[in-house]
Amino acid sequence: MKNVVRVMSVMLVVAMLAVTLVACGGVPSGTYVNGDTSLTNTYTQYEFKGSKVTFTSYALGKKVEAASFEGKYKVDGDEITFTWEDSEGKEQSNTVTYAENEDGSLEIGPITYKKK
Numbered sequence: 001m002k003n004v005v006r007v008m009s010v011m012l013v014v015a016m017l018a019v020t021l022v023a024c025g026g027v028p029s030g031t032y033v034n035g036d037t038s039l040t041n042t043y044t045q046y047e048f049k050g051s052k053v054t055f056t057s058y059a060l061g062k063k064v065e066a067a068s069f070e071g072k073y074k075v076d077g078d079e080i081t082f083t084w085e086d087s088e089g090k091e092q093s094n095t096v097t098y099a100e101n102e103d104g105s106l107e108i109g110p111i112t113y114k115k116k
Helices: 002-024
Strands: 030-036 042-049 052-059 069-076 079-085 091-100 106-108 111-115
Touching: 042 111
Parallel strands: none
Antiparallel strands: 030 042, 030 111, 042 052, 052 069, 069 079, 079 091, 091 106, 106 111
């Protein structure tokens, strides 16, 4: 009986780890930057928290409101879809290619973003 309980316990732990790893795969988390953050201070960044995303553009260190948004995202295979409300309150969305690189960077569309 003890052996059966041990085997069942190990199987339960393995199953929980597998579910955790599957749930985490393909979902970015944290801040990713593309551009010059030191010299000209002109760059773009994505900040992912849960299912929410903030995209911010900076030119000479100042936020460019017209080129920034807050919304939600969803990863589906090799695509990521961003959804947000425009200045008139209308829902907008955009789907682009998406890949996670071995070095921890993300490719969103044709642009590579490095984790901050």
